Amino acid sequence: MSANPTLVPSALPELFPPLRPQRGWIAFVRRHPMVALGAALLTMIVLLAALAPWLGTVDPTRISPIARGRVPSAAHWFGTDMLGRDLYSRVLYGARVSLTVGLAVAVLASVLGLVIGTLSGFLRRLDGVLMRVMDGLMSIPPILLAIALAALWRGSLGGVIVAIAVAEVPRVARLVRGVVLTLREQPFVDAAVAAGTCTPMIIWRHILPNLAATMTVQATYICASAMIIEAILSFIGAGTPPTIPSWGNIMADGRAIWQVKPHMVLIPAVFLSLSVLAVNLLGDGMRDWLDPQQPQRI
């Protein structure tokens, strides 16, 4: 006698594969299309910025008086500006400025906001003073605050980064303080206090890890907003020094004759918008993925 082979227990897994969540990047893309789209777009822009010297560019600051104000052609893919500088090279190198500023401001503003927000949430005595200062800074419209600071430290990329970061910090600090105040009431913090853990250790082990998701999402939004503010500052002449090719500077250079040569303004504009869109998509997607309780950007 022989048993029906299909009923042998060892054959069961082949007939009924266990229900396992789909893994791999295809499944991830299907579940989080926004993150994937944003990440893909951002990767492309990062690659363009990083590989700029090897992508058929020339020196973005080289002036060529005989090739002024050219429209896009085979020799100059995006045309040239009124000093004869190659716009394709300038736009690609401009991506470096935009991404650097976005990343640097996101890191700086997040760290400062975390420090101020956590101090405020834990030290009642400092809380009043710190929050009044943050309220004061928040009541200056962010772009004007950045303009005022950048006008003070004009002529350096570092000054622009610090100026934008200062304008972004109050919102981060407020958000962090709110989350810290909620976390402090959680049972696991009570337990840690009861076990005799010192406050710095509680912050390190229990508070910061719980802030990670929120902060990652907020840092993406800060990055997007910093890229826009950098372009605005450069465009109105208060930002990145005019010798550095940044998207705002390229648009400022093309401003005088944009009605005749719209490509001088519109090409960097498209690159700027796509980059900010990529970062925002990444942020929105990550919020749904990592931090669904945080419904809105600040």
Place this chain on the structure above:
Amino acid sequence: MNRGAYVLRRLAATLPVMAVVALFLFSLLYLAPGDPAALIAGDNATTEEIACIRASLGLDRGFAARFVDWSGRVLQGDLGQSIFTALPVTTMIAQRIGPTLSLMAVTLLLSVGLAVPLGVLAAWRSGGWVDQLVMAAAVLGFSVPVFVVGYALAWLFAVQLEWLPVQGYAPLAEGLWPWLRHLLLPAVALGGVYVAVIARTTRAAMLEVLRQDYVRTARAKGLAPAPILFIHALKNAAVPIVTVIGIGIALLIGGAVVTESVFVIPGVGRLTVDAIQRRDYPVIQGVVLMFSAVYVLINLGIDLLYTLLDPRIRY
């Protein structure tokens, strides 16, 4: 707590905020490079003459004394004097405020008029095509900077189609239509982010309210969708929407500086940009101080409005 006490407490709370703003902006001028006394004295002045001017301006005193002095003058409406034109900063702002106020008023009306109904529709047919369009447009609104929208609109509607003027400004005295014609494109460009923010908040607030029992009751008694949405629901969703309209004024103020540059509107924004290029710090300081005060006052007004919008609020 009754309403009167709340109003007083809220007024008192704005004082430290304005003090921080003032201290911050004063430090800005204090730290600004360049010596105003040397600028006023001119190229041929001797060291003694410069020192004399510095003493007469009170620039030789300490930080605290100068801050108190400066605050006193600001409270009397004296924002100092431009390094470049030697005109009082208040006069320069007054000359340029008309176009900026016009631009912001038109933008505010257009944006709120568009964003609130869009947000309501998106919440009503949540998941439908209006909703998806509004949410997609909101992401775009956050991503495309004001001046990019401005140039794109100007290129399409002014340069290509020639429907509206490319740039410039016409005062209201020249007639309503010339005034509005010049402001339409700038207002749409400036309103982009603002519409995105308001529409998203309206949608979220309405989704919350539409879940309530009284909305189901209204529907059950056979009320048409329009009165349910715009009377019953919108009124109860008003607090967050009005809040975001107030906070969003900051976007309009910052954006106006850029929009005026793109469309060559002779407003306070242009004044700021010119001041940056001339390193005219007193003007920059004056403009930022004025806008911050306006922003604080608007949001103070909105906070006080809550007690009227929602009598349940107790403080």
